Amino acid sequence: MSGKPLFHYDEVRGRMESVRWLLAAAGVEYEEKFIQTNEDLEKLRSDGVLMFQQVPMVEVDGMKLVQTRAILNYFSSKYNLYGKDMKERALIDMYSEGLADLNDIFIIYPFFPPGVKEAKISLMKEKATNHYLVGNKLSKADIHLVEMIYNMEELDANIIANFPLLQKFLQPGSQRQPPLDEKAMEKIKMIFKF
């Protein structure tokens, strides 16, 4: 055992990508055992290591954690990314859950038939445009954040790559997964049988 967290998921972004980003930002190394076939998934199920028969699953600190939010919350607590008190944590949860709602659509939209797919894209654009950091109304915080991201991008088009701990993760060849393509979609359908 390497002592590094071990991820079990298929070789796509999906629900695991947020966990990959979180650990990359925390500067924590992890390993991945990719699910390549439906048999791989069934093996995990019959081994009794998936509490709800679903992935993602992460082996860490002697546990086999499932449920994406439980996994994210565990790592956030462990690596001090979860605020300094209950109130900060509540704000962080509100913000994260809002983004998780959007991500739920993002990971599934390519699988919808034409027509529905475009509607999902519109819905995501609408949510991304009209949902704000604080409350349900545009505030100075939102404007400042967008302004600052634009300003920083002018200084350096790769500004996000300048976050030192994320830099490696954002470069080709890292554990970051690419956007879904047709081949990856076919593989997902085969693994999860839909």
Ligand SMILES: N[C@@H](CCC(=O)N[C@@H](CS)C(=O)NCC(=O)O)C(=O)O
């Ligand atoms: N609420 C769960 C949902 C997990 C989930 O739906 N996982 C999918 C793969 S992305 C899965 O395992 N599907 C197979 C199934 O539900 O039987 C989480 O966030 O972890």
